[in-house]
Amino acid sequence: MRLRIEDDFDLKKIADSGQCFRFNECMDGFSVVASDRYLFIKHIQDDEYELSCSEEEYEGFWKKYFDMELSYKKIRALISRDEDVYLYNASEYGKGIRILRQDPWEMLISFIISQRKNIPAIKASIEKICALAGKEIAKDPEGKTVYSFPTPTELASVPLPELTACSLGYRDKYVQRAAADVSSGMVNLNSYNELDDENLLKALLELYGVGIKVANCEILFGYHRLDAFPRDVWINRVLENRYPDGFKFERYAPYNGIMQQYLFFYSRSENI
Numbered sequence: 236m237r238l239r240i241e242d243d244f245d246l247k248k249i250a251d252s253g254q255c256f257r258f259n260e261c262m263d264g265f266s267v268v269a270s271d272r273y274l275f276i277k278h279i280q281d282d283e284y285e286l287s288c289s290e291e292e293y294e295g296f297w298k299k300y301f302d303m304e305l306s307y308k309k310i311r312a313l314i315s316r317d318e319d320v321y322l323y324n325a326s327e328y329g330k331g332i333r334i335l336r337q338d339p340w341e342m343l344i345s346f347i348i349s350q351r352k353n354i355p356a357i358k359a360s361i362e363k364i365c366a367l368a369g370k371e372i373a374k375d376p377e378g379k380t381v382y383s384f385p386t387p388t389e390l391a392s393v394p395l396p397e398l399t400a401c402s403l404g405y406r407d408k409y410v411q412r413a414a415a416d417v418s419s420g421m422v423n424l425n426s427y428n429e430l431d432d433e434n435l436l437k438a439l440l441e442l443y444g445v446g447i448k449v450a451n452c453e454i455l456f457g458y459h460r461l462d463a464f465p466r467d468v469w470i471n472r473v474l475e476n477r478y479p480d481g482f483k484f485e486r487y488a489p490y491n492g493i494m495q496q497y498l499f500f501y502s503r504s505e506n507i
Contacts (some may be wrong), residue, residue, distance in 0.1 A: 238284045243307035245331020246278060252500050254456045256345050256358045257365075266375045268365075270338050271383035273373035277453060285345035289498050290438060302333050302459075312491050318486075321477045322494060325501035339424045340417060341384045342457030343442075346449045347409045356402070363504070364410075368393050373502045384464055390414035402406060409444025416442070432460055454493040462489040469502045 238275040246263055246265045257268040264277025264285075274297060278353050288297060288369045297303070311330065315322040344364075349357045361384075368385035375381055385393075398407040398500035416422040422442065435458065439450035448465055455463035464484070466474070473480060 236286050236288065236290050236419055237279070237428050238276055238286055238293070240282050240284060240303070242303070244301070244329050244333065245286075246276065248329060248331040248500065249333060249335070252329070252496055253503075254452075255335055255337065255385040255468075256349075256354070258335075258414075261470075262376045264376070265343050266381070268372075268381055269296075269335075269385070271370065271372055272296060273381050275376060302336055308347055309428055312495055313487060313490070314494075316437070318485070322497065325497040326494075328504065329497040329500040332500060334455065334459065334493060334496065337454065337458050339427070339441060339457035340387060342453050343413060343417075343424065343445075343449075344384075344390070344410055346414060346452040346456075348403060348406055349452075350406060350449065353373075360402045364390065364393075364398070364403075366399060367401060368465070370440050370505065373420070385414075387418035395474070406444065412443040416461065427457065432462065435460070445454075455495070461492045464491045464495045466501075473498050473502045 247260070250260065250265060257266075261275065264275055264414075267274040267276060269451050272292075272504070273287075277285050280283050286293060286297065311326045314323050314326050323420060345357070345361060348360050350358070362382075364380040365384055366380075368389045369382035371380055372383045373381040379440050389411070391409075393414075395407060395411055398410055401407075403410060413422075427438055430438060432454065435454055436450055439445050439453055440447065445453075448467060451465035454460045455465055484491050
Protein backbone atom coordinates (compact mmCIF):
# COMPACT_ATOMS: atom_id res chain seq x y z
CA MET A 236 0.00 0.00 0.00
CA ARG A 237 0.99 3.64 -0.43
CA LEU A 238 0.75 6.12 2.40
CA ARG A 239 1.07 9.88 2.69
CA ILE A 240 2.64 11.02 5.96
CA GLU A 241 2.56 14.75 6.61
CA ASP A 242 3.93 14.71 10.17
CA ASP A 243 7.59 14.26 11.19
CA PHE A 244 8.70 10.88 9.85
CA ASP A 245 12.24 9.88 8.89
CA LEU A 246 12.97 6.17 8.56
CA LYS A 247 16.75 6.55 8.80
CA LYS A 248 16.58 8.68 11.94
CA ILE A 249 14.11 6.33 13.63
CA ALA A 250 16.34 3.36 12.80
CA ASP A 251 19.40 5.12 14.23
CA SER A 252 17.74 6.62 17.30
CA GLY A 253 18.72 3.81 19.69
CA GLN A 254 15.18 2.78 20.59
CA CYS A 255 14.77 -0.17 18.21
CA PHE A 256 17.05 -3.03 17.22
CA ARG A 257 15.11 -4.79 14.45
CA PHE A 258 14.58 -1.75 12.22
CA ASN A 259 17.30 -1.83 9.59
CA GLU A 260 18.19 -0.49 6.16
CA CYS A 261 17.57 -3.07 3.45
CA MET A 262 18.16 -2.33 -0.23
CA ASP A 263 16.11 0.79 -1.04
CA GLY A 264 14.06 0.76 2.15
CA PHE A 265 13.87 -0.57 5.69
CA SER A 266 13.02 -3.96 7.16
CA VAL A 267 11.02 -3.69 10.36
CA VAL A 268 10.28 -6.62 12.67
CA ALA A 269 7.96 -6.17 15.64
CA SER A 270 7.21 -9.31 17.68
CA ASP A 271 5.87 -11.68 14.99
CA ARG A 272 5.13 -9.10 12.29
CA TYR A 273 7.30 -8.02 9.38
CA LEU A 274 7.16 -4.85 7.29
CA PHE A 275 9.23 -3.54 4.41
CA ILE A 276 8.80 0.21 4.05
CA LYS A 277 10.45 2.68 1.71
CA HIS A 278 10.30 6.38 0.97
CA ILE A 279 8.94 7.08 -2.52
CA GLN A 280 8.96 10.85 -2.83
CA ASP A 281 8.14 13.91 -0.75
CA ASP A 282 5.78 12.62 1.95
CA GLU A 283 4.84 9.35 0.20
CA TYR A 284 5.84 5.89 1.43
CA GLU A 285 5.27 2.37 0.20
CA LEU A 286 4.53 -0.37 2.74
CA SER A 287 4.47 -4.13 2.16
CA CYS A 288 1.39 -4.61 4.35
CA SER A 289 -2.29 -4.32 3.51
CA GLU A 290 -4.29 -1.25 4.46
CA GLU A 291 -6.11 -3.38 7.03
CA GLU A 292 -2.86 -4.47 8.69
CA TYR A 293 -1.57 -0.91 8.67
CA GLU A 294 -4.70 0.38 10.39
CA GLY A 295 -4.74 -2.54 12.82
CA PHE A 296 -1.07 -2.58 13.82
CA TRP A 297 1.51 -0.42 12.08
CA LYS A 298 -0.32 2.88 12.46
CA LYS A 299 -0.16 2.47 16.23
CA TYR A 300 3.39 1.09 16.07
CA PHE A 301 4.62 4.27 14.35
CA ASP A 302 2.60 6.39 16.83
CA MET A 303 0.85 8.11 13.93
CA GLU A 304 -1.95 9.58 16.04
CA LEU A 305 0.46 11.93 17.81
CA SER A 306 1.72 15.12 16.14
CA TYR A 307 5.47 15.38 16.64
CA LYS A 308 5.45 18.70 14.80
CA LYS A 309 3.31 20.17 17.57
CA ILE A 310 5.60 18.72 20.22
CA ARG A 311 8.67 20.22 18.55
CA ALA A 312 6.85 23.56 18.54
CA LEU A 313 7.07 23.52 22.35
CA ILE A 314 10.81 24.17 22.05
CA SER A 315 11.85 27.82 21.95
CA ARG A 316 15.13 28.66 20.26
CA ASP A 317 15.48 31.68 22.52
CA GLU A 318 14.99 29.62 25.69
CA ASP A 319 17.12 26.59 24.75
CA VAL A 320 19.14 26.84 21.57
CA TYR A 321 20.85 23.47 22.12
CA LEU A 322 17.58 21.55 22.44
CA TYR A 323 16.15 23.52 19.53
CA ASN A 324 19.11 22.55 17.33
CA ALA A 325 18.82 18.96 18.54
CA SER A 326 15.13 18.85 17.64
CA GLU A 327 15.84 20.24 14.18
CA TYR A 328 18.64 17.73 13.68
CA GLY A 329 16.46 14.86 14.92
CA LYS A 330 13.27 15.98 13.17
CA GLY A 331 11.56 12.83 11.95
CA ILE A 332 12.24 10.67 14.99
CA ARG A 333 9.12 9.11 16.53
CA ILE A 334 8.82 7.00 19.68
CA LEU A 335 7.67 3.62 18.41
CA ARG A 336 5.00 1.69 20.30
CA GLN A 337 6.96 -1.49 20.92
CA ASP A 338 6.14 -4.63 22.86
CA PRO A 339 7.10 -4.52 26.59
CA TRP A 340 8.39 -8.11 26.52
CA GLU A 341 10.60 -7.55 23.50
CA MET A 342 11.89 -4.27 24.92
CA LEU A 343 12.63 -5.82 28.31
CA ILE A 344 14.87 -8.48 26.79
CA SER A 345 16.39 -6.07 24.27
CA PHE A 346 17.45 -3.54 26.88
CA ILE A 347 18.67 -6.22 29.30
CA ILE A 348 20.93 -7.35 26.44
CA SER A 349 21.92 -3.74 25.71
CA GLN A 350 23.85 -3.27 28.95
CA ARG A 351 27.46 -2.34 28.17
CA LYS A 352 27.04 -3.19 24.48
CA ASN A 353 27.15 -0.99 21.41
CA ILE A 354 24.19 -0.94 19.04
CA PRO A 355 25.63 -3.30 16.36
CA ALA A 356 26.48 -5.85 19.06
CA ILE A 357 22.99 -5.56 20.59
CA LYS A 358 21.39 -6.12 17.19
CA ALA A 359 23.60 -9.13 16.50
CA SER A 360 22.73 -10.79 19.82
CA ILE A 361 19.01 -10.17 19.34
CA GLU A 362 19.06 -11.68 15.85
CA LYS A 363 20.85 -14.73 17.24
CA ILE A 364 18.21 -15.39 19.89
CA CYS A 365 15.44 -14.81 17.32
CA ALA A 366 16.99 -17.36 14.94
CA LEU A 367 17.50 -19.73 17.86
CA ALA A 368 14.05 -19.58 19.46
CA GLY A 369 11.73 -17.60 17.18
CA LYS A 370 9.70 -18.70 14.17
CA GLU A 371 10.35 -17.99 10.51
CA ILE A 372 7.87 -15.32 9.46
CA ALA A 373 9.18 -13.83 6.19
CA LYS A 374 11.97 -13.33 3.70
CA ASP A 375 13.32 -9.82 3.36
CA PRO A 376 13.96 -8.28 -0.10
CA GLU A 377 17.53 -9.58 0.03
CA GLY A 378 16.26 -13.13 0.56
CA LYS A 379 17.30 -13.39 4.20
CA THR A 380 15.06 -15.30 6.59
CA VAL A 381 13.24 -13.13 9.13
CA TYR A 382 12.40 -14.62 12.52
CA SER A 383 9.85 -13.52 15.07
CA PHE A 384 10.98 -12.35 18.48
CA PRO A 385 10.70 -15.38 20.80
CA THR A 386 7.75 -15.53 23.17
CA PRO A 387 8.58 -15.90 26.88
CA THR A 388 7.78 -19.62 26.66
CA GLU A 389 9.95 -20.11 23.58
CA LEU A 390 12.87 -18.29 25.16
CA ALA A 391 12.48 -20.00 28.53
CA SER A 392 12.95 -23.37 26.84
CA VAL A 393 16.47 -22.47 25.62
CA PRO A 394 19.27 -23.95 27.78
CA LEU A 395 21.66 -21.42 29.31
CA PRO A 396 24.70 -22.51 27.24
CA GLU A 397 22.75 -21.83 24.04
CA LEU A 398 21.81 -18.38 25.29
CA THR A 399 25.42 -17.73 26.20
CA ALA A 400 26.39 -18.66 22.64
CA CYS A 401 24.29 -15.71 21.43
CA SER A 402 27.06 -13.40 22.69
CA LEU A 403 25.06 -12.39 25.75
CA GLY A 404 27.98 -12.58 28.19
CA TYR A 405 26.96 -12.04 31.81
CA ARG A 406 23.47 -11.02 30.60
CA ASP A 407 22.60 -14.64 29.74
CA LYS A 408 21.32 -15.41 33.23
CA TYR A 409 19.27 -12.20 33.26
CA VAL A 410 17.60 -13.15 29.98
CA GLN A 411 16.96 -16.70 31.16
CA ARG A 412 15.43 -15.52 34.45
CA ALA A 413 13.22 -12.92 32.74
CA ALA A 414 11.93 -15.53 30.30
CA ALA A 415 11.23 -18.00 33.11
CA ASP A 416 9.47 -15.43 35.31
CA VAL A 417 7.26 -14.07 32.52
CA SER A 418 6.53 -17.50 31.07
CA SER A 419 5.50 -18.88 34.46
CA GLY A 420 3.22 -15.93 35.18
CA MET A 421 5.29 -14.84 38.16
CA VAL A 422 5.76 -11.55 36.29
CA ASN A 423 2.82 -10.18 34.32
CA LEU A 424 4.13 -7.40 32.11
CA ASN A 425 0.65 -6.58 30.80
CA SER A 426 -0.56 -5.83 34.32
CA TYR A 427 2.16 -3.20 34.63
CA ASN A 428 0.15 -1.07 32.20
CA GLU A 429 -2.16 -0.27 35.10
CA LEU A 430 0.64 1.21 37.22
CA ASP A 431 1.51 4.89 37.32
CA ASP A 432 5.04 5.86 36.27
CA GLU A 433 6.46 5.81 39.79
CA ASN A 434 5.13 2.36 40.63
CA LEU A 435 6.00 1.04 37.18
CA LEU A 436 9.61 2.03 37.84
CA LYS A 437 9.56 0.30 41.23
CA ALA A 438 8.10 -2.89 39.73
CA LEU A 439 10.68 -3.02 36.96
CA LEU A 440 13.58 -2.45 39.35
CA GLU A 441 12.50 -5.57 41.24
CA LEU A 442 13.23 -7.72 38.18
CA TYR A 443 16.50 -9.64 38.14
CA GLY A 444 19.15 -7.86 36.10
CA VAL A 445 17.15 -4.63 35.64
CA GLY A 446 18.76 -1.40 36.78
CA ILE A 447 17.63 2.20 36.52
CA LYS A 448 18.71 2.73 32.89
CA VAL A 449 17.09 -0.47 31.59
CA ALA A 450 13.95 0.29 33.61
CA ASN A 451 13.61 3.79 32.17
CA CYS A 452 14.21 2.52 28.63
CA GLU A 453 11.48 -0.06 29.22
CA ILE A 454 9.12 2.62 30.52
CA LEU A 455 9.69 4.87 27.50
CA PHE A 456 10.05 2.37 24.68
CA GLY A 457 8.08 -0.62 26.02
CA TYR A 458 5.23 1.15 27.79
CA HIS A 459 5.27 4.36 25.74
CA ARG A 460 5.32 6.61 28.78
CA LEU A 461 6.56 9.66 26.94
CA ASP A 462 7.79 11.56 29.99
CA ALA A 463 10.43 8.94 30.87
CA PHE A 464 13.99 10.21 30.44
CA PRO A 465 16.56 7.37 30.23
CA ARG A 466 20.12 8.40 30.98
CA ASP A 467 23.23 6.82 29.51
CA VAL A 468 26.76 8.13 29.01
CA TRP A 469 25.63 10.37 26.12
CA ILE A 470 22.72 11.95 27.97
CA ASN A 471 24.73 12.36 31.17
CA ARG A 472 27.42 14.15 29.18
CA VAL A 473 24.83 16.47 27.62
CA LEU A 474 23.29 17.27 31.01
CA GLU A 475 26.71 17.94 32.51
CA ASN A 476 28.05 20.06 29.65
CA ARG A 477 24.93 21.83 28.39
CA TYR A 478 22.65 21.96 31.43
CA PRO A 479 24.84 22.56 34.50
CA ASP A 480 21.91 24.34 36.17
CA GLY A 481 19.51 21.51 35.35
CA PHE A 482 17.29 20.54 32.43
CA LYS A 483 13.81 22.10 32.51
CA PHE A 484 11.80 18.88 32.77
CA GLU A 485 8.68 20.71 33.90
CA ARG A 486 8.79 22.81 30.73
CA TYR A 487 8.46 19.80 28.42
CA ALA A 488 6.27 17.45 30.46
CA PRO A 489 4.71 15.08 29.49
CA TYR A 490 7.08 14.74 26.49
CA ASN A 491 10.52 14.64 28.09
CA GLY A 492 11.16 11.24 26.50
CA ILE A 493 10.86 12.78 23.05
CA MET A 494 13.26 15.54 24.10
CA GLN A 495 15.62 12.81 25.32
CA GLN A 496 15.57 11.21 21.89
CA TYR A 497 16.45 14.49 20.19
CA LEU A 498 19.30 15.08 22.66
CA PHE A 499 20.58 11.51 22.37
CA PHE A 500 20.52 11.51 18.57
CA TYR A 501 22.16 14.95 18.36
CA SER A 502 24.84 14.25 20.97
CA ARG A 503 25.99 11.07 19.20
CA SER A 504 26.75 13.20 16.14
CA GLU A 505 29.46 14.86 18.30
CA ASN A 506 27.41 17.98 18.94
CA ILE A 507 27.96 17.95 22.69
